[in-house]
Amino acid sequence: MSKLIIVIPLLPVLSAxxxxxxxxxLERRAAWVSxxxxxxxxxxxxxxLALEASGVSLQTMCLTHAWGELLxxxxxxxxxxxxxxxxxxxHLYSVRYMVEETGYARFFVLLDLMTASLLxxxxxxxxITMLIAWHIIGVLLYFLLGHDTRSxxxxxxxxxxxxxxxxxxxxxxxxxxxxxxxxxxxxxxxxFAHIHADPDKRGLLGFSVVAETAAFLAxxxxxxxxxxxxxxxxxxTMDGPTPVSALMHAGIVNAGGFLVNRFAPVFVYSGxxxxxxxxxxxxxxxxGSVLMLAQxxxxxxxxxxxxxxxGFMIMECGVGAxxxxxxxxxxxxxxxGTLFLGSGSVIGEARLDDGVPKDDLYTFVVERxxxxxxxxxxxxxxxxxxxxxxxxxxxHWLVSPAFYQEQGAVxxxxxxxxxxxxxxxxxxRMRTERAAHLFTIVLASFxxxxxxxxxxxxxxxxxxxxxxAFRELIHRAxxxxxxxxxxxxxxxxxxxxxxxxxxxxAERGGKRGPQKPRPVWLSFYALISREFYLADIYAWFxxxxxxxxxxxxxxxxxx
Amino acid sequence: xxxxxxxxxxxxLPLFPFSMLFNLLYARVRNPWLRSVILLVWPLxxxxxxxxxxxxxxxxxxxxxxxxxxxxLRALGLREVGLWTGFMATSSWALLWVLENDGLSxxxxxxxxxxxxxxxxxxxxxxxxxxxxxxxxxxGLYGGLAQTIPRFAGVLVMxxxxxxxxxxxxxxxxxxxxxxxxxxxMPYLAMGVGLVWMLWSWAGAKLLQGLIVGPKQAAVxxxxxANMWAYVAILVALVMGGVCWLGVML
Numbered sequence: 001m002s003k004l005i006i007v008i009p010l011l012p013v014l015s016a017x018x019x020x021x022x023x024x025x026l027e028r029r030a031a032w033v034s035x036x037x038x039x040x041x042x043x044x045x046x047x048x049l050a051l052e053a054s055g056v057s058l059q060t061m062c063l064t065h066a067w068g069e070l071l072x073x074x075x076x077x078x079x080x081x082x083x084x085x086x087x088x089x090x091h092l093y094s095v096r097y098m099v100e101e102t103g104y105a106r107f108f109v110l111l112d113l114m115t116a117s118l119l120x121x122x123x124x125x126x127x128i129t130m131l132i133a134w135h136i137i138g139v140l141l142y143f144l145l146g147h148d149t150r151s152x153x154x155x156x157x158x159x160x161x162x163x164x165x166x167x168x169x170x171x172x173x174x175x176x177x178x179x180x181x182x183x184x185x186x187x188x189x190x191x192f193a194h195i196h197a198d199p200d201k202r203g204l205l206g207f208s209v210v211a212e213t214a215a216f217l218a219x220x221x222x223x224x225x226x227x228x229x230x231x232x233x234x235x236x237t238m239d240g241p242t243p244v245s246a247l248m249h250a251g252i253v254n255a256g257g258f259l260v261n262r263f264a265p266v267f268v269y270s271g272x273x274x275x276x277x278x279x280x281x282x283x284x285x286x287x288g289s290v291l292m293l294a295q296x297x298x299x300x301x302x303x304x305x306x307x308x309x310x311g312f313m314i315m316e317c318g319v320g321a322x323x324x325x326x327x328x329x330x331x332x333x334x335x336x337g338t339l340f341l342g343s344g345s346v347i348g349e350a351r352l353d354d355g356v357p358k359d360d361l362y363t364f365v366v367e368r369x370x371x372x373x374x375x376x377x378x379x380x381x382x383x384x385x386x387x388x389x390x391x392x393x394x395x396h397w398l399v400s401p402a403f404y405q406e407q408g409a410v411x412x413x414x415x416x417x418x419x420x421x422x423x424x425x426x427x428x429r430m431r432t433e434r435a436a437h438l439f440t441i442v443l444a445s446f447x448x449x450x451x452x453x454x455x456x457x458x459x460x461x462x463x464x465x466x467x468x469a470f471r472e473l474i475h476r477a478x479x480x481x482x483x484x485x486x487x488x489x490x491x492x493x494x495x496x497x498x499x500x501x502x503x504x505x506a507e508r509g510g511k512r513g514p515q516k517p518r519p520v521w522l523s524f525y526a527l528i529s530r531e532f533y534l535a536d537i538y539a540w541f542x543x544x545x546x547x548x549x550x551x552x553x554x555x556x557x558x559x
Numbered sequence: 560x561x562x563x564x565x566x567x568x569x570x571x572l573p574l575f576p577f578s579m580l581f582n583l584l585y586a587r588v589r590n591p592w593l594r595s596v597i598l599l600v601w602p603l604x605x606x607x608x609x610x611x612x613x614x615x616x617x618x619x620x621x622x623x624x625x626x627x628x629x630x631x632l633r634a635l636g637l638r639e640v641g642l643w644t645g646f647m648a649t650s651s652w653a654l655l656w657v658l659e660n661d662g663l664s665x666x667x668x669x670x671x672x673x674x675x676x677x678x679x680x681x682x683x684x685x686x687x688x689x690x691x692x693x694x695x696x697x698x699g700l701y702g703g704l705a706q707t708i709p710r711f712a713g714v715l716v717m718x719x720x721x722x723x724x725x726x727x728x729x730x731x732x733x734x735x736x737x738x739x740x741x742x743x744x745m746p747y748l749a750m751g752v753g754l755v756w757m758l759w760s761w762a763g764a765k766l767l768q769g770l771i772v773g774p775k776q777a778a779v780x781x782x783x784x785a786n787m788w789a790y791v792a793i794l795v796a797l798v799m800g801g802v803c804w805l806g807v808m809l
Binding site for chain 2 (some may be wrong): 066102135139142143150152155159166167173177188204205275378526550551552553559
């Protein structure tokens with residue numbers, strides 16, 4: 001049974017080799033060979049997941065004496081199933097979608113190799129195997145995004161992805177080298193055992209090995225999951241084929257969340273790095289969402305939406321909700337994959353009929369008509385502040401009372417509160433005639449989502465981290481100083497209250513009628529519409545480096 | 560006497576400015592097969608010379624990494640594929656100095672050198688092939704190789720990937736070994752090697768973009784099937800060699 005661990009990534013590799021060797025004879029049938037191999041792979045990943053869920057642990061398989069190890073654990077089983085599942089959908093979609101493209105067989109060869117690399121990555125039990133898979137994914141993605149070899153722009157944007165990934169690759173190499181130097185082994189299990197035995201071991205330049213490693217791992221995760229300053233590649237890779245965009249946004253970009261979970265035994269002893277993850281993730285989530293709202297191109301908008309979601313995923317890791325991040329990446333992978341694969345049809349159908357029901361939301365958003373009456377301001381403000389909090393407390397009480405004693409869970413609860421507040425606030429602004437009906441629907445949806453989310457995250461946590469002592473370590477590492485914690489909570493509350501007071505002022509005594517936008521708003525809009533000028537800054541930097549290289553060659557006479 | 564030997568070693572395991580001699584010679588030689596032989600033999604001579612040293616000064620690996628970074632950076636500004644190969648060779652071989660004081664046997668060091676040189680030698684032969692077909696091997700001059708001569712373009716892509724240290728080629732294991740050896744002695748040096756690796760990737764991507772991407776050009780003869788399989792066999796042997804000889808050293 002343990003051989004399944006090897007067979008799962010081997011199947012797509014064999015499919016790729018077979019298609020490459022017989023492409024001329026197979027012609028269009030190459031796609032079906034590839035899809036069938038992926039279907040079989042998916043079925044096998046389901047078997048492994050079922051075995052893991054039933055408590056049957058498969059043995060680690062080792063190809064050489066020092067590396068080449070593959071394992072099966074809850075994380076690899078969940079991720080393997082997700083990867084194979086999304087890959088299967090992408091394969092089936094591509095059978096017809098790519099049929100008129102040149103390099104049809106090459107596309108499926110690359111897709112199979114990508115599936116195999118992703119499966120090896122999540123099952124890697126040693127650092128070298130993980131490094132190999134991590135590197136190869138970047139290279140394969142470069143060629144998948146540049147599938148149309150006639151298009152210079154495809155390759156230009158594929159290069160952005162490639163070079164950002166290389167930054168993450170080097171960071172991961174550094175982390176691996178530090179761990180190997182400190183513990184003298186490539187095996188992840190042995191390294192984690194050493195770390196658990198002596199988490200304060202000093203490394204290079206007098207810093208803790210664990211902290212140094214965690215910092216490099218965080219950089220690798222940031223590059224792969226498009227965190228702020230390393231995100232530019234994500235919204236600009238839309239020149240690649242749509243199935244590749246779907247695979248990238250649904251699967252590959254999640255690697256950051258996977259990496260944090262795989263190296264959880266390192267991160268639990270490096271609380272400062274976890275706090276860094278929280279800050280970077282939070283910032284990315286906000287910036288990504290703001291940039292998404294400023295786009296008028298559906299695919300670019302989806303790109304920035306992914307950036308925001310990845311920020312939220314990294315933020316979840318930062319508050320110690322490691323397993324929640326895995327659930328989030330699965331949920332995001334499925335809905336974002338669906339959105340990408342459906343985006344073409346949506347555009348096509350929207351040209352004939354927008355399909356938007358002419359309800360309250362339509363009249364508010366599209367026709368900008370508002371009802372004359374609406375619920376009292378004070379009642380809505382009180383509901384906004386209390387109902388989301390009550391729903392969240394109820395959810396945690398129903399699922400696990402102990403869970404919401406943790407600081408990280410409280411912070412997530414707070415984000416839920418903010419989201420609920422925003423939802424009610426938007427509903428209030430709609431000035432619906434059927435307020436009670438709408439609020440009931442909104443609250444029912446909110447309650448179901450929150451309770452479902454909390455329940456699933458709790459189940460995931462028990463499945464992925466069954467050891468209560470380790471779960472306690474995760475929560476302890478992510479805790480922050482209580483003063484800072486209270487300040488954060490107070491600040492968020494003030495922002496919500498301020499939002500309601502502004503509404504009150506605008507309703508009762510504020511200026512009415514159309515107003516000219518203030519210069520500061522115009523400047524802010526210019527800034528976000530130019531995407532903070534980051535692409536321009538990187539392009540300028542690239543030109544400077546190339547000019548320096550050219551000048552050096554002239555000075556040294558090309559020798 | 561030691562300084563003379565050191566200079567000789569600095570020519571064959573190139574250290575700036577002695578590295579200019581190799582690049583001058585490489586630019587003068589136009590025959591692709593002779594270029595390949597030079598690429599295979601040059602670092603082995605350097606390793607033979609360094610075998611006479613009991614140890615090397617501490618500043619030498621730093622100089623070597625700076626040399627490597629200089630040539631990796633300069634490779635970004637090149638359009639001529641022959642010069643690009645020479646610069647990449649200089650950049651790669653210079654890093655062998657980092658492994659010098661590490662207690663590796665002469666055979667192990669030579670394996671690393673061969674693993675680095677074979678893809679460069681293949682690159683030299685492919686450059687000859689481009690010059691034969693188009694009269695020059697220049698980035699951005701014609702492009703579209705993937706559309707025009709797909710077999711040649713496929714082999715070129717794989718060879719460039721081997722040169723820029725992509726897994727599972729020997730260069731990948733060489734780079735990994737160099738970083739692992741550097742990190743306990745000089746952590747910043749290891750970061751420098753990482754930067755060199757990134758510059759190689761950039762240079763490789765730029766080369767591919769300038770050659771294989773673009774619309775179909777006027778018909779020229781593609782690589783024959785026999786030749787293509789010969790290249791594939793060498794590349795597979797490289798991968799096997801990388802995993803079996805260099806990979807096991809990690």
